[in-house]
Amino acid sequence: MGSCFSVRIKAESPLHFGVSSRYATKRGKDISNSSSKISSPRTEGEILLSSNLKSFAFNELKTATRNFRPDSVLGEGGFGCVFKGWIDENTFTAAKPGTGMVIAVKRLNQEGLQGHKEWLAEINYLGQLYHPNLVKLVGYCLEDEHRLLVYEFMPRGSLENHLFRRSSYFQPLSWNLRMKVALGAAKGLAYLHSPEAKVIYRDFKTSNILIDSNYNAKLSDFGLAKDGPIDGKSHVSTRVMGTFGYAAPEYMATGHLTAKSDVYSFGVVLLEILTGRRAVDKNRPPGEQNLVEWAKPYLSSKRKILQVMDPRIEGQHSLGGVLRAATLVIKCLAKESKFRPNMNEVVRALEQLQDMKETGNTKSEAIQNNHSNPSNGPKHQSTSAVETCNGKVTSSPRQSASPVHG
Template identity: 70%
Template sequence: MGICLSARIKAESPFHTGLNSRSVSTDGGDSNSSSRVPPTTRSEGEILQSPNLKSFSFSDLKTATRNFRPDSVLGEGGFGSVFKGWIDENTFAATKPGTGVIIAVKRLNQEGFQGHREWLAEVNYLGQFSHPHLVKLIGYCLEDEHRLLVYEFMPRGSLENHLFRRGSYFQPLSWKLRLKVALGAAKGLAFLHSAETKVIYRDFKTSNILLDSNYTAKLSDFGLAKDGPTGDKSHVSTRVMGTYGYAAPEYMATGHLTSKSDVYSFGVVLLEMLSGRRAIDKNRPSGEHNLVEWAKPYLGNKRKVFRVLDTRLEGQYSMDVASKVANLALRCLSKDPRFRPSMSDIVKELEQLYQQSKDSGNTRSHASNRPRPRRRSAGDVASRNPSVAYPRPSASPLYAK
């Protein structure tokens, strides 16, 4: 079920940075990770009997989404389409639109490249873990050829939309909100990498970071997640899978997967948040198509780092804090994985920088009764309009080798 690399390159368009389809690795069965016991391989039956998950009938979800109506579509990706639906909070029965609890229903596209194995991996991981920075999986549907997943509804959609989409709805995220989102996403990865869990996410990118109404970041889409190495093993060997522009260079070269592979991907996302630029953008001038290659020479230089920073953030940050965030991104992007920090260390640094930004913001606000005017940001909009519609996310470009 793989896609060759040449096909990926051929399929690229100015609007996407890779294929809109996925490929599922066939390197052995998916295994289980638990926060309480060491990872052990589980059968499909054991995975689907998780006490944390509700088994929905296809009829239930058809009713909840109004027969998967096109105007209920929240987004589309390699897996298939995601639909908005409503269920009763207590019974989980389908309810009328506007009543009960809003859910997001992901329906497997049977003509796509992403299949049952990846669907099962999503149930396996999210069915076990409960964490403030992982999206909640409510249940699933496995009926005949139908494969669906039911999640909590994330009102503000993906980080990708807020960073890169333009329009009246998508105000640029403020500096403090960007740090808040980065910290939340880092906490989610740190949890997965912890000694008890030992899971490698493998597909960390802006479209997989969802935001709730308070801009709390939650990781979604665990179809490519893998159990980390155990015993004296230093890595997990897999087929190279992920998203173009985010995958660590040593993983692409060898197929050796470690938690430091996720750290590299985090560095790419942190750089996207700093710059407001996509990891890969063929519409940029020559020499600026690859964000990491273009930005790296500036990240460690306090006098040049401003060249990387998103101009929409002007006046919202201190150069001291911005330089430290840029330096953190640079360390995450080290070609040698041994020099990358751990996610737990990244969380500690970002907590300090986020607090410094809040403190410096308070200092600036008291220093003058007439603060420097700036463009409106999502931080401003959120304070006036906390309830908004779910933005439509873009497709999830993936590649396989």
């Protein structure tokens, strides 16, 4: 695959875009050294000591990844590269390839202070927050100039790959699997916003949603996460960071960050799930490049909604189910944050949407839709067969795209 450390960022005012390559992603240039509400560590030493993570020696990870061989690369970007490796399940020492526990090792580029801050923020949050829909951080390495993070391996890669990569390895996710992934990701965000965590994720997008072998979604990459507001404040004031196309309009305009900023980002991702289109796609015709602007007029119309749905899942959903999902998107994308639901409400809406397929009403509605539109094929539930192939088509916690405003 070549040297992953040749990836560079190019700027497009007012935000930064990353290199367009197979796994390339983008990062911003500023982050507060924030900490979790759980124990509020502040110094680097306190964060590392309170993380309850395994501290790996560099040589251990070098051996586990077969000397960071190019054919072990799972992903790459502004942070650095992610490598596949193996460790013993009990001792966490390096194991032979194909034995023990599979891990994903993210290695920091030896450039700049920003990467170190995000590396530390990742340890700060994932070292203390535990939830089925958050990726598990196994440990880290801090040795001389080396900065690495060790995660559980996610065999089905990222949601981004399944939605947008045209490859025999990544078959299109079925409607039911898309809704399952959306629900899992929503539960992860709801936990982060809960009183137990009080964290604003700030970089919710398809590349940061990883999928395990059972299609359970887990959030990864907490380098841009921030503590939520405290002392009765309504927001956190911070430099605008995140990813172009996902950031909430009020956050972009003012730098005022709230949990509702994440809700807006969730609405964008759910729209990507429905349409199979990227939030921003410069390769599309003018007027269609910004997904939210293009799709919004269609979302509330029974006649038009199917025109924006991903054609690869045609025949797998009822009109009622699509309209419910589209209504949720509209609510999440409300321009004023006070009109957006909270993530617990989003979770409930998605759970109700999943329950619909168990009712006879959905089945009769599907039959009715077929009669009214003969061009639609028979309604059926598709199962998506996705192959995991020698580590090259899978993914892992990866470095996020982090544009900067100003």
